[in-house]
Amino acid sequence: MEISFFGYKIELELLILICVIYLILVGHTICGCCSFSSPLLEGMVTKGNDNNYQSYSLGDNSKINTSNWGAPNLTITSGKQLTPGAENIMNRPEQQIPLPEGEMSIFANTDFKPECCPSAYSTGSGCACITTKQNNYLLTRGGNNTPYSEY
Known part of the structure; x- marks a missing residue:
């Protein structure tokens, strides 16, 4: 028909x-x-993933401590003692650079903690606690990092 x-x-x-x-x-x-069970919970959730994520509710209006969200003072002056922020970075455990044969992740042995924030690299458990050696390797690995240009 x-x-x-x-x-x-x-x-x-x-x-x-x-x-x-x-x-x-x-x-x-x-x-x-959509979540039809509770009107205050968002329906978009990661199913079966338990990686220490914080629970979130749209109805939770509790204050969040933002006092440690700023970047630490990393100024290093010759002849003076290191600031606590710079000392924390210098005391991080060394990572092998360049990567060993067969290793694909530069962050394989790197800790991810909230104490290391702010950082350019992060996961659900915090920011990457990268060493100065790792940071310099990431900045120079392709030869195309132009941090002080208009591009």
């Missing part, structure tokens, strides 16, 4: 198939991120 739809003749079976596919797409895109 053919149906005329906007001037096109379409088989009824094809029209039903299009409607079913459309309903499946709408169901997956709209209902996939």
